[in-house]
Amino acid sequence: MTKALLNNYSVVNSLEVPMLYLAHRESTWLGFGYAVVLWLAMLTSAIVNGGVLAFRLAKDYHSYPFIVVFLLVIAAGFSNAxxxxxxxxxxxxxxxxxxxxxxxxxxxxxxx
The missing domain is CATH 1.20.5 (Single alpha-helices involved in coiled-coils or other helix-helix interfaces)
Structure with missing residues (x-):
């Protein structure tokens, strides 16, 4: 993985997710599979972390549904960054x- 990145440094230097580019360049299906696995990893992390944070905040501040909606609005604001x-x-x-x-x-x- 490191060797692939170093060998293609001039190409991947400015990319957001360089390994996704390299996987897609190798094979369309490999790139698609890498993207799906990466997306699922981010999604599961976000769900678990957001759920735990919502439960924690709901104990002290507001109802759970309100906290979930509030966190989703904040996440939507950061999504374009x-x-x-x-x-x-x-x-x-x-x-x-x-x-x-x-x-x-x-x-x-x-x-x-």
Missing amino acids: GFSALVKTIYPLFGYLNLAVLATIVVKYISN
Whole structure:
């Protein structure tokens, strides 16, 4: 995989999902299969993460259906930002948030 990306760096450098391009270039069916698997992976991650977040927020703030609709509206707003822009912005943000959660867990564990 890395070798394929490096060998085609000038072509894939500016693409949002370079492996999808390389798979499609190899075979239309391979590209289609890669796209379906990638889409399903993103969809299942979004459903699980969104569902957990909705359950968590519904306990403290509002009804579950309202929270789900609210999260869908927010997601729709971000959907036009582009894949690489979202990954560049949100991925580090979640990393920092998870560090804060981890620090809270460690502090609670030590205090008990």
